[in-house]
Amino acid sequence: MPLHIQTPLIESRPMSLAAGRSIWLKLDALQPCGSFKLRGVGHACELHHARGARHFVSSSGGNAGLAVAFAGRSLGVPVTVVVPETTSERARQLLRLEDAKVIVHGGSWQEANQLAQTLVGANDAFIHPFDDPLLWTGHASLIDEVAAAGCKPDALILSVGGGGLLSGVVEGLKRNGWDDVPVLAVETTGAASFHAAVEAGHTVELPALSSIATSLGAKRVAEQALECARSHPVESHLVTDREALQACERFLADHRLLVEPACGAALALAYKAEVLGNYRKVLVVVCGGATATLEQIQLWLAAQ
Structure with a gap:
C-alpha cells in the first residue's frame, strides 16, 4: 500500500x-x-528505503518537510528537516509532532537547502521538495x-x-x-x-x-x-x-x-x-x- x-x-x-x-x-x-506532497514524497521515500536508505534529509519549512517526516515515521526511518528562519512556529511544531529533527538555518529556503545538502551521508537519502522525477x-x-x-x-x-x-x-x-x-x-x-x-x-x-x-x-x-x-x-x-x-x-x-x-x-x-x-x-x-x-x-x- x-x-x-x-x-x-x-x-x-x-x-x-x-x-x-x-x-x-x-x-x-x-x-x-x-x-x-505525500504522493510524490511517499513514492520517493519508499523507493529510497527499499534501496537501503536509513535516514531522510529534507529542506522545507512547510508541506514537503511534513510529508517527509510523515513518510519517515511510517517507514521507521529517522528524518532531519532543515527549515529557514521564516518558517512559522506552527510548522516547526508540526514537524516535531512527526518525530522529525528540525534544524533552523538561513533566511530563505535556498540557504536551508544548502545546509541540508551537507548533511547527507552515505546511507542517507535527500528528498527534494519539488525538483525530482x-x-x-x-x-x-x-x-x-x-x-x-x-x-x-x-x-x-x-x-x-x-x-x-x-x-x-x-x-x-x-x-x-x-x-x-x-x-x-x-x-x-x-x-x-x-x-x-x-x-x-x-x-x-x-x-x-x-x-x-x-x-x-x-x-x-x-x-x-x-x-x-x-x-x-x-x-x-x-x-x-x-x-x-x-x-x-x-x-x-x-x-x-x-x-x-x-x-x-x-x-x-x-x-x-x-x-x-x-x-x-x-x-x-x-x-x-x-x-x-x-x-x-x-x-x-x-x-x-
Missing part, C-alpha cells in the same frame, strides 16, 4: 453556481500530512485516480510553487491519454517564478519573494515545469495575495475545509467565471496546506 490515500473527488455546488459551470474538486488537502511520478497518481473515476475535465486548475505538482499532473495527464486537457497554472504576484520563466522562455531567478503564500516561494521554478509548458497546453495565471486569502475564507464557508494561501491561489481562479472561458467542466486540485490557521489568514487579510 502507498503512504498516500486516495482522496475524494466531488462536484462543488457552491463553486459551480459561482462560476456558472461544473467545478470539480480533488481534495488532496485530506492527505494524512495535509497536502498533495520520483516526486513527479508520485504526484501523477492524482490524475490516475481522476481518470479511474471517469471524470475527464475540460481544464484543470492548480497552484504552482517550485513546479513539482505541475510536472506530476502533466505526467499523469499524458500517461492517461489526456494530452488535450489544458492546465491553468496559478501563482500569486509576489511569487511568480513560473510566470517569469514562461515570459522569458527560460527559467529565471526572482530577486525577491514578497507573497504571503510562502508555499509558492521558489525563486526559480524547476526546469521540468517550463518543459511542461512547452510540451502540453499550460496557461499561466496570476492572482493577488488578497484574492488568494479571500478564496481561502470563501472555501472554508463553502466546504468546511481550511487551506493555506498557496492553495487559495488556485481556488481564487476557480471562483472567477470571467477567466474560465468556454471550459464547462473544470477540475481544481485542492492541494491543501497543514500550516494554515484561520487567525493568520484573517490577520493577513486585515493587513492587505
